[in-house]
Amino acid sequence: MSLLLACAVAACGQPATDTSANTIAAPVAANGAATAPAPAPAAGEAAALKLSGAADAASIAATLAEAKRQGMSDAKVTAAQSFRITEGGREIATVLTGEGKMPDATFAGCFVALRTGDNVELIPTLGYGDYEAQTCGGPTAVAILSSGDPVRFGMTFHSYSQDAEETVPMVVTWSRGDGSLLIDTELSTKAANSGIKTVAGMRPLVR
Structure with a gap:
């Protein structure tokens, strides 16, 4: 009897199995409330376009060939204002x-011309169309104003006549969808009427 009682006491005194080691508790904040999992990082924005280095000889040759095809005479590329465009380090x-x-x-x-692959889009600026009365003395600055679609370039050109010389601002758009290159007449006129003479002065127009 005493033996049976001893066995019963031993069985009853056996500690219960602890299963807490197999359970992962939810994180708890300092105020005692469970915290939500950290959100996944948001996808990064598309890399901005940059002007990176001078235009290469192949692009210059292709542009001159397109100018000739359009019947342009005395065509020459201004190397100091012609650049490669990169996106995330890729040309x-x-x-x-x-x-x-x-x-x-x-x-x-x-x-102004834009070459992508084997295609060259070229459009006249000063001396033609809305600018036909202005003689062009050469491009003086080029910059990217915005990297969306369309991409917007800010440019300035030296213009002269017998009576005066001036700097003409111009905004040119490049549609990455269809490859078209166009003068943004509205923004170009706004820049001129505002007395803007620099690319930096054009940047607020596209924000």
């Missing part, structure tokens, strides 16, 4: 500016 295009006269123009003009 995606080349923007080139220069001088040349369109076949139906009265005065010497300038142009």
